[in-house]
Amino acid sequence: APTPKKVPIPPRGVDYRDKIVLAPMVRSGELPSRLTALHYGADLVWGPETVDRAMIGATRRINPDTNIVEWVRIPHFGQKQPPPNVPASVIFQVHPSEQCKKLVYQIGTSDPDRAVEAARMVAADVAGIDVNAGCPKPFSTSGGMGAALLKTPDKLCAILEALVNNIVPEFEIGISVKMRLLETAAETETLVRRLCGTGITGLTVHCRTTPMRPREPAIRGQLRMVADICREAGVACLMNGDVESRDHAKKLIEEFGVDGAMMARAAETNPSCFRPEAEGGFASWQDAVEKYLQNCMTTYNRFGNTKYLLCNMVPGKWPGFKNISQSKSYTQVIRTFGLSHLEKQAMETDAKLGIDPESTAP
Numbered sequence: 001a002p003t004p005k006k007v008p009i010p011p012r013g014v015d016y017r018d019k020i021v022l023a024p025m026v027r028s029g030e031l032p033s034r035l036t037a038l039h040y041g042a043d044l045v046w047g048p049e050t051v052d053r054a055m056i057g058a059t060r061r062i063n064p065d066t067n068i069v070e071w072v073r074i075p076h077f078g079q080k081q082p083p084p085n086v087p088a089s090v091i092f093q094v095h096p097s098e099q100c101k102k103l104v105y106q107i108g109t110s111d112p113d114r115a116v117e118a119a120r121m122v123a124a125d126v127a128g129i130d131v132n133a134g135c136p137k138p139f140s141t142s143g144g145m146g147a148a149l150l151k152t153p154d155k156l157c158a159i160l161e162a163l164v165n166n167i168v169p170e171f172e173i174g175i176s177v178k179m180r181l182l183e184t185a186a187e188t189e190t191l192v193r194r195l196c197g198t199g200i201t202g203l204t205v206h207c208r209t210t211p212m213r214p215r216e217p218a219i220r221g222q223l224r225m226v227a228d229i230c231r232e233a234g235v236a237c238l239m240n241g242d243v244e245s246r247d248h249a250k251k252l253i254e255e256f257g258v259d260g261a262m263m264a265r266a267a268e269t270n271p272s273c274f275r276p277e278a279e280g281g282f283a284s285w286q287d288a289v290e291k292y293l294q295n296c297m298t299t300y301n302r303f304g305n306t307k308y309l310l311c312n313m314v315p316g317k318w319p320g321f322k323n324i325s326q327s328k329s330y331t332q333v334i335r336t337f338g339l340s341h342l343e344k345q346a347m348e349t350d351a352k353l354g355i356d357p358e359s360t361a362p
């Protein structure tokens with residue numbers, strides 16, 4: 001049989017084939033979530049969508065305590081008299097253990113030049129750049145970003161081509177896109193063919209149309225067709241939508257002829273969904289929470305973000321749930337879970353973040 005065509009993967013890039021990956025998720029895909037997914041066997045992780053305008057003008061620095069690479073915006077930077085004690089806001093973080101090899105950076109954009117400018121700032125630290133062409137939320141679509149790009153294919157292709165022409169030669173990583181299904185198979189087919197002609201190395205298809213809500217089951221009817229077009233063009237195809245575990249992913253990959261799969265909500269609830277059955281499969285939610293909390297503390301994750309994800313991981317009927325949802329410090333959380341061996345670290349983390357470990361709800 002003839003060897004199948006493959007778009008060459010740039011030397012520093014990654015091939016999405018045979019990968020089960022963590023989906024891009026605003027809030028839920030911050031650094032400690034990604035580290036936890038990698039711990040449980042995710043092959044690659046996507047960062048949360050980061051809007052090009054937020055990244056442009058940020059400053060790259062290395063956090064001396066953690067060695068994490070951070071892009072920060074320093075408020076009032078350049079003003080004669082900046083107000084004191086306004087914390088810099090962190091736009092994006094890369095941990096040494098995901099840097100260059102495991103992390104794909106997702107851009108929210110509606111403009112080729114801005115996309116290139118934003119991508120250029122992180123390209124040396126990541127394994128790939130992905131364009132969000134699937135987010136249906138008004139904050140994304142109203143700016144012409146996310147799923148709005150599915151309706152402006154010329155613009156979407158111009159963005160991908162600009163990234164391929166400007167980022168690939170200089171940084172030697174691949175460009176990819178994450179899209180949703182269009183209303184008809186014919187429309188999807190036309191768009192996928194065009195996208196595959198831009199020079200991208202990977203395409204993820206979220207098996208829902210733009211108006212579909214997350215609780216509506218994913219539709220698989222167009223999936224084999226998308227996979228076939230990608231294979232013909234040599235572009236790796238990942239499927240997304242209602243994938244529950246690594247073993248479920250493997251079955252779907254086989255069934256639909258895609259190259260890999262991406263999980264979002266399954267990983268948000270229990271990041272051990274990436275672990276193969278043969279290695280133990282799903283961990284208990286308690287074990288996953290402990291691993292996640294360790295990653296939050298070693299990276300000094302913002303407490304509000306940690307609590308947000310904990311409320312996804314802890315079953316609502318667990319008696320301590322309300323305590324977790326009302327807690328104000330790592331120390332309180334660690335005590336509620338009864339993880340006394342982590343209490344000292346929790347107190348140190350609170351101190352570092354300027355949180356009163358005993359602070360009570362107002």
Ligand code: FNR
Pocket residue numbers: 023024025026027028048049106132133134135178206214240241242243262263264265266268
């Ligand atoms: C998302 N999703 C998403 N998609 C994307 O391309 N960029 C993003 O930043 C986000 N953010 C995001 C946040 C949260 C909290 C959720 C739950 C989802 C969509 C996500 O990547 C995925 O396409 C869908 O959730 C469908 O996959 P699952 O959940 O059925 O595995």
